[in-house]
Amino acid sequence: MPESSIKNWAVDDRPREKLLLKGYHALSNAELIAILINNGTKDKSAVDVSKSLLNAVDNDLQKLGKLSVKEILKLKVKGIGEAKAIAITAALELGLRRDVAAKKLNIVIHSRDVAAYLRAQFQYKQHEIFAVVYLNRANKIKHSEIVSEGGITGTVADPRIILKKALENDATSIILCHNHPSGSLKPSRADEELTKKINEAAAFFDIKVLDHIIVSEDGYYSFADEGLL
Structure with a gap:
């Protein structure tokens, strides 16, 4: 020995x-x-x-x-x-x-709260994931799920699928989220265009996009906090 x-x-x-x-x-x-x-x-x-x-x-x-x-x-x-x-x-x-589990939310009050919850789930993923949180009028979370998964450099989220699920869950507002495996928190032009597209489409159904949050190991970026929504 x-x-x-x-x-x-x-x-x-x-x-x-x-x-x-x-x-x-x-x-x-x-x-x-x-x-x-x-x-x-x-x-x-x-x-x-x-x-x-x-x-x-x-x-x-x-x-x-x-x-x-x-x-x-x-x-x-x-x-x-x-x-x-x-x-x-x-x-x-x-x-x-x-x-x-420790960061799980029932009601969304601040972007930092939902960002902490989403970051805990997705910050370590090595491929890009796009998720949506569906809320009611009281900002209570009714449902959340991953709507698409992509490669290391990106993923594509279909606004039709996102809004269909919002209607199925009787959501009046949604929070978009995706991770950046690269670690960068800066939104790309594609991120900005997709956010605008989903926001405009959601408005036709009286559904509000409260935020789009990007998460990584280095923290999070909130479109709402930055005045982009």
Whole structure:
């Protein structure tokens, strides 16, 4: 058994025992991942394997959280096989869902509130997603869903589909949202033209476009806040 084996460490330095004794705040990212993968290799402890994995993604948990199981395996980190990659992606997905649940809204009051909710869902996606939030007269959210998904550089949203769903959900107002995988928050000319097109079409049905929000890892951009609606 190599000296680096967790079993040879002091009890309060082993990840699981350390968590029980000191709480999860006392653990490093590598130690938390080590608990997930359970064991290391013949030559490396689970913590050492976890450190190798983190080094492969520049110690960036956001970058790790974007990777699929296949993409983690492509990193070729010794000691990380399919089962461990699945455990890691599942844990990170739970973290994202927890964040979404914490920011879930029932009533929209400020753009920053709905932006936080939408950003939690879409900021880490590696392809562009266009979603719509449907609201009633009291600005209570009746429904929200992704209406189209595209590639890395863009997606196309059909105003007819958006308005059809608005009518089906008896919505009196809608909030448009899409992400920018590039990280840039600046709306493109296509973004501006699509917003104008949907806004004009919605007006014929007395449906108001309250906002169009662009989200990325760097924050959000609100058309309404910028006076573009």
